[in-house]
Amino acid sequence: MVDADKYNFLCEHYEEHSGMTKEFLLTLYAKPPPSPTELSIYDIKNKRVFLKKGVYDQDGPIRLEDLYAGGMIMVCSRKFKVVGHADAATRGHFSGNGEQVHMTVGPAAFGAVCHLLSAAAERGLSIKRLKTVPDALPDRPPVVHAELVGASAQGHMDELLKGGGLSDRVSVAPSTASTERVFESLETSAKHDSCSICIVRPHAVREGSAGLVIERLVDANFEISAMQGFSLTRPQAENFYEAYKTVVPSAQYSAMISELASGVCIVIEVRGPGDVVSSLRELCGPYDVEIAKHIRPGTIRAQLGRDNVHNAVHCTDLPEDGILESQYFFSLLPAAGA
Numbered sequence: 001m002v003d004a005d006k007y008n009f010l011c012e013h014y015e016e017h018s019g020m021t022k023e024f025l026l027t028l029y030a031k032p033p034p035s036p037t038e039l040s041i042y043d044i045k046n047k048r049v050f051l052k053k054g055v056y057d058q059d060g061p062i063r064l065e066d067l068y069a070g071g072m073i074m075v076c077s078r079k080f081k082v083v084g085h086a087d088a089a090t091r092g093h094f095s096g097n098g099e100q101v102h103m104t105v106g107p108a109a110f111g112a113v114c115h116l117l118s119a120a121a122e123r124g125l126s127i128k129r130l131k132t133v134p135d136a137l138p139d140r141p142p143v144v145h146a147e148l149v150g151a152s153a154q155g156h157m158d159e160l161l162k163g164g165g166l167s168d169r170v171s172v173a174p175s176t177a178s179t180e181r182v183f184e185s186l187e188t189s190a191k192h193d194s195c196s197i198c199i200v201r202p203h204a205v206r207e208g209s210a211g212l213v214i215e216r217l218v219d220a221n222f223e224i225s226a227m228q229g230f231s232l233t234r235p236q237a238e239n240f241y242e243a244y245k246t247v248v249p250s251a252q253y254s255a256m257i258s259e260l261a262s263g264v265c266i267v268i269e270v271r272g273p274g275d276v277v278s279s280l281r282e283l284c285g286p287y288d289v290e291i292a293k294h295i296r297p298g299t300i301r302a303q304l305g306r307d308n309v310h311n312a313v314h315c316t317d318l319p320e321d322g323i324l325e326s327q328y329f330f331s332l333l334p335a336a337g338a
Contacts, residue, residue, distance in 0.1 A: 008086035109169035110141035121208025125150035142189035190226035190330035202263035
């Protein structure tokens with residue numbers, strides 16, 4: 001039998017139908033690969049087992065590095081937020097492996113965002129939050145704020161900035177309560193006109209592909225006018241995907257919703273001349289990954305997708321939906337507290 005390292009987390013789950021937030025103790029049993037990660041969940045208030053020990057990776061792999069304070073995971077289509085570490089051993093692990101830093105990228109370095117995110121992912125850092133806000137001067141790229149988490153996050157980012165000659169245009173500092181207010185603000189750089197929406201799906205964010213997607217958009221000469229990270233609830237994902245309910249098989253539709261609500265997704269508003277919706281759809285490629293690999297091997301889905309549910313990105317389908325999807329993510333959801 002393979003020994004497992006045991007970690008305990010205090011978590012919250014918000015029940016949409018009752019409007020109640022419930023507290024749980026989540027225990028994760030981390031084993032060396034290729035053994036699967038197991039977990040159990042205990043209902044603190046009712047003093048009973050909520051989920052017995054087992055493998056629960058239907059909504060995506062359960063990873064120890066995603067269980068930092070403030071992190072979100074999906075288990076059996078339920079979203080749990082980590083609010084604290086429940087014992088000294090778990091706190092000790094994350095004190096060295098869950099460092100959180102706030103990166104601010106000025107307009108002069110906007111073109112380097114994709115490379116910074118990719119390099120950070122290669123060093124084991126994850127994107128916790130991301131948001132763009134308008135620059136003080138008009139007609140300049142937006143300012144990018146990103147919260148990154150991982151072992152020695154500050155040291156890694158300092159090395160990346162120094163090596164890339166970006167220290168004077170990009171700042172990295174420990175996350176604080178004041179920096180969190182940037183992400184809670186309703187301010188956005190979204191334009192809501194002549195636009196389309198590209199969503200980097202949660203699985204692609206976890207796999208470190210967000211920077212690659214942004215790079216493909218930039219190389220295709222799209223203007224990136226706004227970006228923001230979201231941790232969607234299942235009802236929010238259902239609302240967004242409602243138009244697909246009668247288009248795709250029910251099992252795939254349910255899986256699509258679960259995947260979109262399984263962690264942080266990054267929503268990107270892109271703009272350009274002509275039919276920007278069709279242009280972005282061409283870059284993303286066919287929805288079916290296997291078809292994309294055969295007939296459009298250079299597209300984003302062909303290169304970064306795994307299957308029809310985990311196909312790396314969502315893109316706006318119809319020209320008239322570009323503005324609607326932009327308003328949904330950059331205006332309606334933030335106003336509702338998402």
